[in-house]
Amino acid sequence: MTEAEDGDENTNLNTDLESDVHEPSSEPEDGDEAEDADDDPGQGLTLEECLAEAAQHKSDGNDYFKAAQNQDACSCYELAVKFLSKHKDNAAARELLVSLYTNLAATRNKLELWASADSSATSALELDANNLKALFRRGVARFNMGQLHTAKSDLNTVCRSDTKNRDARTVLANVNARIQQDKAQERNSMSKIFSGKSLYHAEEMAAKRKQAEEARRKQEEEEEVRREWQEECARLRAEQQESAMPMDSEALVDGPSKAVSDDGADVTSQEATPMDDDSESAPAAADVPPISFEDFQKQREKRLKEEKEQKEAEEKEKQETARGERMRAKAKTDVVRVDDEEDLSDVVRGYKKRADGTTTTYFDRQVDEKTRTMLDQMKAPKRIDSQTDAQSESNMGSAWNKAGTWEEKDMTKWAQGVLKTKLSKLTAKAPMDMDAILQSTASEATNSSASSSFLNDTHLAFPLVARVTEVKSVEGSASVASSRGSLKHMFDFGFEVEWEVKAEAHDEDTDAPELPKGSGKAYKGTLAYSDVTSQSKYDVKLTVKTKLTQVATKRVGVAVDALKEEIGVSLQSFISEFKEQRL
Numbered sequence: 001m002t003e004a005e006d007g008d009e010n011t012n013l014n015t016d017l018e019s020d021v022h023e024p025s026s027e028p029e030d031g032d033e034a035e036d037a038d039d040d041p042g043q044g045l046t047l048e049e050c051l052a053e054a055a056q057h058k059s060d061g062n063d064y065f066k067a068a069q070n071q072d073a074c075s076c077y078e079l080a081v082k083f084l085s086k087h088k089d090n091a092a093a094r095e096l097l098v099s100l101y102t103n104l105a106a107t108r109n110k111l112e113l114w115a116s117a118d119s120s121a122t123s124a125l126e127l128d129a130n131n132l133k134a135l136f137r138r139g140v141a142r143f144n145m146g147q148l149h150t151a152k153s154d155l156n157t158v159c160r161s162d163t164k165n166r167d168a169r170t171v172l173a174n175v176n177a178r179i180q181q182d183k184a185q186e187r188n189s190m191s192k193i194f195s196g197k198s199l200y201h202a203e204e205m206a207a208k209r210k211q212a213e214e215a216r217r218k219q220e221e222e223e224e225v226r227r228e229w230q231e232e233c234a235r236l237r238a239e240q241q242e243s244a245m246p247m248d249s250e251a252l253v254d255g256p257s258k259a260v261s262d263d264g265a266d267v268t269s270q271e272a273t274p275m276d277d278d279s280e281s282a283p284a285a286a287d288v289p290p291i292s293f294e295d296f297q298k299q300r301e302k303r304l305k306e307e308k309e310q311k312e313a314e315e316k317e318k319q320e321t322a323r324g325e326r327m328r329a330k331a332k333t334d335v336v337r338v339d340d341e342e343d344l345s346d347v348v349r350g351y352k353k354r355a356d357g358t359t360t361t362y363f364d365r366q367v368d369e370k371t372r373t374m375l376d377q378m379k380a381p382k383r384i385d386s387q388t389d390a391q392s393e394s395n396m397g398s399a400w401n402k403a404g405t406w407e408e409k410d411m412t413k414w415a416q417g418v419l420k421t422k423l424s425k426l427t428a429k430a431p432m433d434m435d436a437i438l439q440s441t442a443s444e445a446t447n448s449s450a451s452s453s454f455l456n457d458t459h460l461a462f463p464l465v466a467r468v469t470e471v472k473s474v475e476g477s478a479s480v481a482s483s484r485g486s487l488k489h490m491f492d493f494g495f496e497v498e499w500e501v502k503a504e505a506h507d508e509d510t511d512a513p514e515l516p517k518g519s520g521k522a523y524k525g526t527l528a529y530s531d532v533t534s535q536s537k538y539d540v541k542l543t544v545k546t547k548l549t550q551v552a553t554k555r556v557g558v559a560v561d562a563l564k565e566e567i568g569v570s571l572q573s574f575i576s577e578f579k580e581q582r583l
Contacts, residue, residue, distance in 0.1 A: 042083040050087060054080040054096055058103070065107060071230050071289075074107045088127070098128045105137040109144075113223050117141040132158050136168050143171060145219075146212065148179050229289075229296045236290035323492055327477060330490050331408065408481040409583050415478035415491055418577065422570040423471045423497055428562035430464040433555065459521070460551055462503040466559035468567075469524075470498040476532070480581050489579050494530040497567070501559045523548065523556045527564065534575050540564065 042050040061076030077100050084100075087093040101124035108117035121138035124131055139154035155172040158165060189205060352362050367375070476493035501523045525544040532538040548556060 040082065040085065041079065042086065045083075047087055047090060047093070050083045051092060051096065054083040054093075054100070057083070058096070058100060061103065061107075065103070070107045070110045071233065074104065074111065074230070075234050077104045077107065094127050098124050098131055098134070101127070102131065102133045102137065105134065105141070109137060109140055111226070112144075113226065114141045114145045115220055115223055116227070118145065130161075132161055132165075136165070136171075139168075139175075140171060143175055143178075145216070148175055148182070151175050152179065225297065225300065226293070228300070229291075229293050232291060232296060233289045240290065319494075323476065326492060327479075327490065330488075331479075331481060406481065406483045407583055408479050411478040411480055411491075411578070411581060412476070414581075415493070415574075415578060416474045416476075418574055419474055419493065419495065420471045422574055423468055423495070423567060425468060426563065426566045426570060427465060427467040428559065428566045430466070430555065430559040430562055432461060432463050433558075434461045459503045460555040464501055464555060464559040465504045466499055466501045466563040468497050468563070469500050472496055472498070478578065480583060482583055487582070489534065489581070491533060491578065493532045494528075495532070496526055496528045498524065498526050499560065499563055500524045501556050523552065525560070527560075527567070529567075532571065534579075538571075 042053070045053070057076045057080035061073040061080070064070070064073035064076060081097065081100050081104070084093045084097050088097065101120050104120040105117045105124065108114075108120060118138055118141040121134040121141065124134035125138070128134070135154045136158045139151045139158065142148075142151035142154070152172065152175045155168055155175060158168040159172055162168065351359050352364075353359050354366060472495075474493060474495040476491065476495075478489075478491035478493070481488045481490065502521070523544070523546065525542065528541040528543070530539045530541075542560065544556070
């Protein structure tokens with residue numbers, strides 16, 4: 001099978017498969033080419049039937065591509081690939097797969113899905129390493145992704161094999177121009193290094209590389225969202241067709257992707273049509289998607305937010321359940337054993353005999369003289385004095401619980417209020433440290449990947465003050481229990497404090513230099529404490545709201561550690577005060 005190129009692309013790109021083609025990897029690099037065993041449309045079909053189905057879907061994809069319906073064309077090619085996923089050892093299937101992968105690369109280039117187009121072209125080259133179409137389309141995709149050297153290698157191979165391919169030569173010229181521009185910038189930066197500006201240049205280059213990496217990550221995320229949107233559009237169209245309500249709208253198509261040269265001229269970055277069959281280019285037809293990309297993004301963000309909130313609610317409920325189980329395990333009730341039960345050997349059917357020989361019921365209790373005297377003494381009025389108070393205090397229970405049985409009082413609200421009071425407005429100080437700035441500056445000068453903002457952190461050498469700005473979400477429980485004359489103080493809390501660190505000059509330090517301009521910058525974050533009890537060490541999780549440089553990380557860390565020590569002292573004070581509480 002050969003592939004006929006449309007537009008200006010030379011027909012010499014039509015090459016036959018080599019006999020020593022490389023077998024593709026067992027695990028495809030791109031998720032679109034990954035075949036799911038649970039979703040195999042070719043299951044139960046013979047090789048000839050799979051080839052026929054794949055050829056039919058390829059033909060449908062070609063028709064969609066001619067009508068500029070690139071999304072539908074891409075779906076047809078992907079479905080055709082699935083029919084042949086388990087027949088790669090067959091020569092005819094491999095040849096058809098190479099054609100499908102190259103067509104997928106072309107449609108994805110038109111949709112500006114550069115990473116996916118790169119993966120599709122690579123899959124074709126795994127089956128046919130000398131396929132010029134796949135090399136050209138991968139070169140175009142990599143050029144648009146900024147991978148200039150790998151794009152240049154692919155395009156050089158195409159130009160050497162097909163000297164009349166104008167598209168390949170044009171894109172290669174743009175790649176070379178971009179490479180020369182990068183080299184010129186690098187030479188300029190090197191000259192700045194020798195002129196004493198190397199530190200600034202290194203930081204600027206690091207910032208640019210970071211910005212490029214962030215842009216690449218955002219581009220990949222956008223491609224993934226667009227892919228989900230395309231799948232949703234395809235699903236909605238299928239539902240409309242099944243319900244006999246076809247959409248009467250024109251398709252919106254994008255023009256062919258163009259690479260822009262350095263002088264601002266537009267250059268066609270890929271061939272007009274990736275079809276294998278000779279045909280004339282059909283006029284573009286409009287295809288309005290069932291759901292706009294903006295609406296799909298809003299629905300997707302809403303769904304992700306609801307899933308996150310549900311997960312947080314389940315995690316919170318799980319923590320509350322575990323905390324309740326721990327509290328119940330600590331508060332074990334006492335088992336009362338009766339050792340003074342009377343001898344019931346002479347009791348017959350609920351009757352007993354009195355001292356005078358008469359018979360009465362078992363529940364008729366006779367009071368002897370000793371007991372009557374004791375009862376009279378208890379009924380007599382008594383003076384309330386310090387001795388009685390001391391006796392009541394020794395029981396550790398409330399006034400009515402003189403027997404010392406189990407008694408418990410909820411102290412949660414009191415404990416939460418005391419904790420918030422003790423933790424609010426706590427402060428800690430970190431001393432001046434010029435050595436940290438000087439040592440960090442020396443190390444930053446040789447580190448090209450450091451953040452460019454560290455020069456603005458010189459004020460961190462001055463004394464730092466860390467303070468608690470807010471105490472929130474104090475959750476848990478506390479109680480005081482009395483049993484057998486002893487008190488048990490039990491609590492289990494978790495809370496979160498917000499902090500900030502700023503450079504402040506000490507008033508008593510008259511020799512300290514003045515703070516530089518911009519020293520009012522505040523570094524903020526949170527400290528989350530969990531499992532705060534009197535019997536175990538608590539866990540602390542530190543979170544910083546802004547990304548810090550190496551200098552800021554070290555100095556702010558010193559200040560926050562000092563604040564954590566102050567919080568620990570306040571917690572010990574709370575524990576001591578809590579243990580003084582009585583029922």
